[in-house]
Amino acid sequence: MQDNGKPKIELGLEGVYFTESGICKVDGVNGRLYYYGYSIETLAENSNFEEVCYLLLNGRLPNAAELSGFRNSLAQERPLPDEVAGLIEDSPKDAHPMDVLRSAVSVMALYDPDANDNSDAANMRKSIRLVSRLASAVGAIGGCRNGIGYVKPDSSMGAAGNFFYMLTGKKPDAEAVKVLDLMLLLHAEHSSNASTFSGIVTAATLSDLYSAVTSAIGTLKGPLHGGADQAALEMMHAIGRPENTEVYINDALAGKKKIMGFGHRVYKTYDPRARIIKNRLEILQGSANEEVRNLTSIALAAEKLMIDKLGSSHGIWPNVDFFSGPVYTDLGIPDYLFTPLFAASRIPGWCAHVMQYWKSNRLVRPLEYYNGELDTQYVPISQR
């Protein structure tokens, strides 16, 4: 309680610990990130998305037989129920892709015999299904928007390869699959971020995993969270040419606008995921594709300017969403799929946290300080 009799309010729950977990450590001071103790750099260098999904869901790395069994389970679950594929095909082409994805996940529950079974075994089966099918659903949204329709998933491919196959109808390029796989891995988990927290809040009422994931997708959609990747690319398009970057950024900051892809609630230094993605931009500077070269130059110019202006002085540094635009553009992925892809990569993290939270579940119910009137006189409608 403060001197004025009012409780101290932590807006946005900033700095508040609500649970403990060994899944992920975000070290915002030193710019380090760990999944179950493995540094993100180690995983990016040595692992892959499927192995990281196993790690997050099981708390340890698999041996070769376990990984192969896990990959087979994911492959078997890859096809979407007909009703889900139908919903994606029939949804309006101008609907927000995150709305389509959120609805698709809701409909998935209707055709999952495990939907309301909250046993550990059923939750693990549902997690595997969700990991596999979210990537299929995002591929289907892309295919249905670009005119090739719903391409049935290819169970011989992993999440990244199958996504490209469903998007284009063609066997994907091995290098593109490798790059997308890394992007999925980098986005797979991030502690109690807004979408994971909202999934936990839903799950903590002893609702079910599909409801939790549906909440999480709705939360991820916003431009202060997962929607920032698309917004950052839109800004780069609005800048147009590298030489316009300085004027654009100065005008935006003078107008108190936020530069999307910068700043973070926890990292007050360079986001380690952004650093890894930036390595790819160094390759893209020599791309044969002029649009990619141009976007890359704009991104690198904006990064330098923003660090000079707001880096050390204000703790506002590039985050994971800033460099994704040029990378995805190079891979031929349209901007409206960036945030859905973020969901398809964050799904193991959501499931892992929800399953862990249930082990010592407690309803999440914070307090709100009431600052209104009491005993307000009710005036009949005819006298108002």
Ligand SMILES: CC(C)(COP(=O)(O)OP(=O)(O)OC[C@H]1O[C@@H](n2cnc3c(N)ncnc32)[C@H](O)[C@@H]1OP(=O)(O)O)[C@@H](O)C(=O)NCCC(=O)NCCS
């Ligand atoms: C992510 C984010 C919401 C976290 O911020 P937060 O902890 O809530 O902090 P605030 O939004 O209150 O920002 C604190 C100050 O920094 C400024 N700031 C934060 N991010 C900024 C950005 N990207 N560009 C310019 N200024 C920024 C705010 O304007 C504010 O300035 P003020 O104190 O003069 O009003 C915020 O940095 C942001 O909106 N970034 C852009 C969206 C984004 O990239 N989201 C993806 C996150 S992974």
